[in-house]
Amino acid sequence: MEPLHTARRLSAAVLAVSNQLTVPEVLQTIVDTARELAEAEYAALGVPDDGGSFAQFLVSGVPAEQQEAIGPLPRQHGFLAVMLREPQAQRLDDIRADPRFDWWPSAHPVLEAFLGVPITSGDEILGALYLANKPGGFTSEDEELVRVLAAHAAIALTHARLYARNRELTIAEERARIAHDLHDAVAQRLFGLRLTAQAADLLVDRDPAAARARLAEVSTLAREAAEELHAAVLELRPARLEEDGLPDVLRKQVQILDRASGPGGPRLSYAEQAPDALTPAQQTVMLRVAQEALHNAVRHAAARTIEVRLAGSTLEVADDGMGFDVDATLKAGRSLGLRSMRERACAVRGRATITSSPGGGTVVRLEVPGV
Structure with a gap:
């Protein structure tokens, strides 16, 4: 592949990380670029979940109807799992000959030459890029190109994770602020209720009519305080x-x-x-x-x-x-x-x-x- 074309495709993939594309769009750009630059027939990018499967699994080179025939997202097994446990890249002439190879569904394309590169952030493996079926096998140059793309996939995934954590903190802060505001409102109403009840107690003997008016105010203040407390409970309770x-x-x-x-x-x-x-x-x-x-x-x-x-x-x-x-x-x-x-x-x-x-x-x- 011409160096100028390679540079342009790498540049486009890198720019995708910083423009307005969503994370799935960025990852799809990266996996498509990896397949093209490494001249592979197939490529995939997997981001694991905590249940032994994948939160995201994007593919390139597999038609939509074949993807549907293959079935749901894969589990973490065979070389899919190897790349999520080991921080080293894997380059094989025939994946089927390796003892770590497991199996694939009947509709899955047959894979031979294989290149796997982990997506890492520090010591943590965030996911992996998988490429397969290059005539003549994958080279060290292919591996270096895919490493560059894996590094930018790591940036996109890290940004998404940081944003999610920031939003969680912001929501927690907002909930705390609302709870504080509602607490203050309830406290004010309870203080008013206490003063009004005291006034009614002082008036009950010498001015029963005025005392009854104060007791009516107590009822109103109590109802408003109950409404504020109800609002606080609703806000702090997760949406159902x-x-x-x-x-x-x-x-x-x-x-x-x-x-x-x-x-x-x-x-x-x-x-x-x-x-x-x-x-x-x-x-x-x-x-x-x-x-x-x-x-x-x-x-x-x-x-x-x-x-x-x-x-x-x-x-x-x-x-x-x-x-x-x-x-x-x-x-x-x-x-x-x-x-x-x-x-x-x-x-x-x-x-x-x-x-x-x-x-x-x-x-x-x-x-x-x-x-």
Whole structure:
């Protein structure tokens, strides 16, 4: 292969890591590039899960109908497992002759020459690149090229992991803030309730009518305190999509955020129109995208109003805040939240779009295919 072409393909794969592509798109670019540059018939990239299978397994060179015939994602066995345990690259003339070879399904292509390169970050193996069937076998130069691509796959996977952890911390901080705000509100109402009850006690003998009025205030304050406590419990309890359904969970989330935003914060509203029946995975993605969009709008948009709308299989979160330049944000690399929403949508064959402009507010729209 011409050196100039090789350099261009490597450059394109490296740039994919830093542009607006989602992690699955980046990994697919990497595995396609590895197959092309190493002149292999087949290539795959596997990212293991904690259950002995793979969280992601992307292939190149295998037609879609053959992939379907092969069946579900593979388990961690044979050379798939070897590459996840050993940090060294593996180059074989015929994988079937190695004692570590296990088996493959009947619809699986027959593999001979094999090159496996682990995807590592420090001492941790994050996944592996697998290439097979190069006429004449793989060379040390092929191995070096694939090592470069594996290093950039590691960057993409590490960024995704760091972002997920950062979001978890941010959500925990937001939950703690809301709980604190609600606690303060409840404490204020209980203090008012105590003072009013004391006033009623002082008035009960000399002014029974005034005492009854104070007792009515006690009843009102007690009801409001109970509502605040109920809101706190709902916010701190994980969303129960299976039991409550997406519309109800979204409605409660909006109500809680509206209550917690306080008199100086944005007003939040929720509306729904004939929501479709969605799979559990689609409902989870809808909820997570809504939470991401709401978090951004409440924390960063300086909005007066935030509207959440669910119609059919489409979700919209719109605010009238300061807005931003979407293209400039993507180019500047400050787009992890946008990538996260697009990646979640991609996982359920949906589409997430963000429309915004400086001073023009923001609309996050998620569409998923109907069941």
